[in-house]
Amino acid sequence: MKTSLASLVLVAALGLAACTSVPARPVESAPAGSNQPAQSGTATPSANTPKEGVATFGSSYTxxxxxxxxxxxxxxxxxxxxAYTGSQFTHYIVIDVRLVNNTGSPWDPGIAHATLQSANQEGDQIFDSGKxxxxxxxxxxxxREASYKMAFAVADPSDLVLEFTPDWTHTSVLFHH
Known part of the structure; x- marks a missing residue:
C-alpha cells in the first residue's frame, strides 16, 4: 500500500509540475547576480541564438x-x-555552471539536476570531493547567483548533449556542441 500511495503522490506531483512549468527563452548572455561581477572566465556566452529548450555549450539560457x-x-x-567516476568510460570532462536568480523570489538550486549523453550512451556524473x-x-x-563545476565520464568528449532541469516548475533545457 505504501508503494502505491508513494507512486500516486509522485505521479500527481509530476502532473502538477507539467501544468505549472515556467517556459524558457534563449538569450545571448545571462545577467550578473548582485553577488558577482559581470561575467568572466570559461563560462563566457557565445553570440548564438538557440532554439527554445535547446542551447549550445558556452551560451546562456533564461x-x-x-x-x-x-x-x-x-x-x-x-x-x-x-573520485567516483563510474566504471564504463575513461574520458572525463568538466563544465562550468552559473545560475542567476532574477525571478523576483528566492529560488532553491538544491534540486537542480543534470544528465549527459555521449555517443548515444548515458554518461556518468563524477563525484570528486577532492577537486x-x-x-x-x-x-x-x-x-543573487551561484557558480560551480560538474564533471562527467563520457564515451566521446566531442559528442555531448547535457540536459539541465532546474526544478519541478521550470522546463528542462538541452545543451550541445
Whole structure:
C-alpha cells in the first residue's frame, strides 16, 4: 500500500509540475547576480541564438521568470584518486555552471539536476570531493547567483548533449556542441 500511495503522490506531483512549468527563452548572455561581477572566465556566452529548450555549450539560457543558466565549454578533466567516476568510460570532462536568480523570489538550486549523453550512451556524473565543490544548496535570493563545476565520464568528449532541469516548475533545457 505504501508503494502505491508513494507512486500516486509522485505521479500527481509530476502532473502538477507539467501544468505549472515556467517556459524558457534563449538569450545571448545571462545577467550578473548582485553577488558577482559581470561575467568572466570559461563560462563566457557565445553570440548564438538557440532554439527554445535547446542551447549550445558556452551560451546562456533564461526562463521567462528570470532564472538564467550559463554552461561553459566542456574541458578535459582529471579526477582525483578518490573520485567516483563510474566504471564504463575513461574520458572525463568538466563544465562550468552559473545560475542567476532574477525571478523576483528566492529560488532553491538544491534540486537542480543534470544528465549527459555521449555517443548515444548515458554518461556518468563524477563525484570528486577532492577537486569539485558540491552543487550549491543555499537558496538564492532574487538577484543573487551561484557558480560551480560538474564533471562527467563520457564515451566521446566531442559528442555531448547535457540536459539541465532546474526544478519541478521550470522546463528542462538541452545543451550541445
Amino acid at each position: 526562463w521567462e521568470d528570470g532564472l538564467s543558466l550559463t554552461l561553459g565549454q566542456p574541458a578535459a578533466y582529471t579526477p582525483s584518486k578518490h 569539485l565543490p558540491d552543487q550549491p544548496h543555499t537558496t538564492l535570493l532574487n538577484g
